[in-house]
Amino acid sequence: MAELIVPLDQPGIDDALRLVDELGDGVDFYKVGLELFTRAGPEVVRLLKERGRKVFLDLKLLDIPNTVAGAVRAAAALEVDLLTVHATGGTAMLEAAAQASAGRVRLLAVTVLTSFSSDELAEVWSRPVDDVAAEVERLGALARRCGIDGLVSSAHEVAALRAALGPEAILVTPGIRLAGGAAHDQTRIATPERAVRDGADHLVVGRAITAAADRREALRQVRASMRAGAGAAE
Numbered sequence: 001m002a003e004l005i006v007p008l009d010q011p012g013i014d015d016a017l018r019l020v021d022e023l024g025d026g027v028d029f030y031k032v033g034l035e036l037f038t039r040a041g042p043e044v045v046r047l048l049k050e051r052g053r054k055v056f057l058d059l060k061l062l063d064i065p066n067t068v069a070g071a072v073r074a075a076a077a078l079e080v081d082l083l084t085v086h087a088t089g090g091t092a093m094l095e096a097a098a099q100a101s102a103g104r105v106r107l108l109a110v111t112v113l114t115s116f117s118s119d120e121l122a123e124v125w126s127r128p129v130d131d132v133a134a135e136v137e138r139l140g141a142l143a144r145r146c147g148i149d150g151l152v153s154s155a156h157e158v159a160a161l162r163a164a165l166g167p168e169a170i171l172v173t174p175g176i177r178l179a180g181g182a183a184h185d186q187t188r189i190a191t192p193e194r195a196v197r198d199g200a201d202h203l204v205v206g207r208a209i210t211a212a213a214d215r216r217e218a219l220r221q222v223r224a225s226m227r228a229g230a231g232a233a234e
């Protein structure tokens with residue numbers, strides 16, 4: 001069964017821990033991203049581990065190989081379970097990250113951010129992009145060749161990634177929304193059901209739960225949709 005990751009995109013430690021206490025064991029991993037880590041630092045990771053939570057440190061590392069390797073070693077020392085780097089860092093950076101992890105933390109390469117449309121990607125890369133999925137597959141294959149454990153993509157690309165990369169690759173999909181839910185700043189969105197049906201191992205579900213009027217009810221609906229996807233995949 002796929003696992004659920006909830007991002008703690010909160011203004012501070014107190015808000016983050018309140019959310020953890022509210023959702024508790026209904027969530028498999030809690031994600032610490034740029035906002036919370038910049039505000040609260042490693043202390044928040046320590047507090048989550050103290051509460052027995054699995055931690056996904058989503059720092060999306062992108063720098064020269066030596067700097068990224070140092071950051072991977074620092075994250076491994078915090079005993080986080082998952083850590084992100086950017087696939088666009090290229091071979092030397094990805095290999096340095098994989099080597100630095102020494103199996104102590106599972107690394108995920110972000111392929112193309114779920115907020116990106118093909119037009120935005122074309123603007124940034126300064127060339128036409130007809131098929132975002134093809135770009136995701138290319139970057140995903142590169143990261144896997146470099147020894148990275150898994151990938152972050154939208155659910156739109158996950159079936160093709162699974163087919164191309166096999167069962168070993170850890171596939172993580174943000175950009176998840178309940179049917180009819182607001183997209184916010186995300187472009188390539190999908191329901192929990194679709195992500196699970198198409199082969200995702202972990203779903204990152206943020207505002208569909210955290211911004212809901214009744215968060216526990218939203219969590220229940222997300223879990224139900226994930227179960228429907230698992231049923232459809234059988």
Ligand SMILES: O=c1ccn([C@@H]2O[C@H](COP(=O)(O)O)[C@@H](O)[C@H]2O)c(=O)[nH]1
Nearest residue numbers: 007033112113114174175204205206207
């Ligand atoms: O491509 C990516 C990579 C990471 N994220 C992160 O996931 C969550 C999504 O939050 P929602 O509220 O469910 O949109 C957020 O923390 C991002 O930093 C992503 O969205 N896309």
